[in-house]
Amino acid sequence: MCLPILPLRSCATDRGVYLQRPDLGRQLDQASIDLLRSKASDAVDVVLIIADGLSATAAQRHATKVVRTLLASLSQAGISAGPICVATQARVAIADQIGQLLVGRLSIILIGERPGLGNADSLGAYLTYNPGPGRTDADRNCVSNINPRHLPPAAAATTLFWLIQQSIHRRLSGVQLKDESTPVPSIGSLH
Numbered sequence: 001m002c003l004p005i006l007p008l009r010s011c012a013t014d015r016g017v018y019l020q021r022p023d024l025g026r027q028l029d030q031a032s033i034d035l036l037r038s039k040a041s042d043a044v045d046v047v048l049i050i051a052d053g054l055s056a057t058a059a060q061r062h063a064t065k066v067v068r069t070l071l072a073s074l075s076q077a078g079i080s081a082g083p084i085c086v087a088t089q090a091r092v093a094i095a096d097q098i099g100q101l102l103v104g105r106l107s108i109i110l111i112g113e114r115p116g117l118g119n120a121d122s123l124g125a126y127l128t129y130n131p132g133p134g135r136t137d138a139d140r141n142c143v144s145n146i147n148p149r150h151l152p153p154a155a156a157a158t159t160l161f162w163l164i165q166q167s168i169h170r171r172l173s174g175v176q177l178k179d180e181s182t183p184v185p186s187i188g189s190l191h
Contacts, residue, residue: 003082003084006039006083006085006086008028008085008086008090008098009028009032010027010089010091025089025091026091037101039102040103041103042103043104044103045079046074046108046164047082047085047099047131049085049087049090049107050084050085050109051086051088051090051091051109052089053111053112055114056112057120057121058113058122058123059112059123061123063110067084074164077165079165079168090109090111092109092126095131096133099132104131106128107128107131108125108126110123111123119149121147122144122150124146125146126140126142127164127167127173128173128174129173129177138174141167141177141179143156143159162181163181166180
């Protein structure tokens with residue numbers, strides 16, 4: 001599955017604004033809105049977004065690995081995906097606006113998590129069914145701490161694929177959708 005890549009920006013004009021005004025990181029700038037409107041066509045099942053968040057390093061190191069594995073699974077299952085969006089100065093909720101503009105049944109944002117506990121490169125993934133204005137954190141499923149030392153990217157993609165299938169089938173996400181997939185062993189338990 002070869003998809004176009006769309007560069008997007010939030011309304012946070014620089015890192016200082018991003019940190020001081022989280023609300024601006026949740027909204028696309030007008031040029032990005034116009035770009036998405038020009039690319040929107042028929043509805044797709046999944047809209048994938050890669051975002052810098054609080055750790056661009058995490059997005060750079062791990063997002064591509066998750067996306068490659070996930071796209072292969074989606075393709076085999078006949079689940080459609082729209083363009084891959086790469087959003088800068090972005091917060092999690094920007095996926096709601098992107099997913100709605102690209103007419104996605106669900107959106108997934110892979111975003112750099114807050115550095116902590118000795119990890120500056122952990123990626124988080126947030127899945128939202130029927131993305132759009134008014135969605136809250138309770139409407140999202142989260143797969144966190146994606147990095148080779150904790151939840152390897154391929155294992156994260158496996159978990160996300162299960163959640164995608166269930167979300168589409170059940171038409172929901174968030175607190176109503178529990179991860180009941182077969183547990184993927186953590187990297188530490190493999191030794």
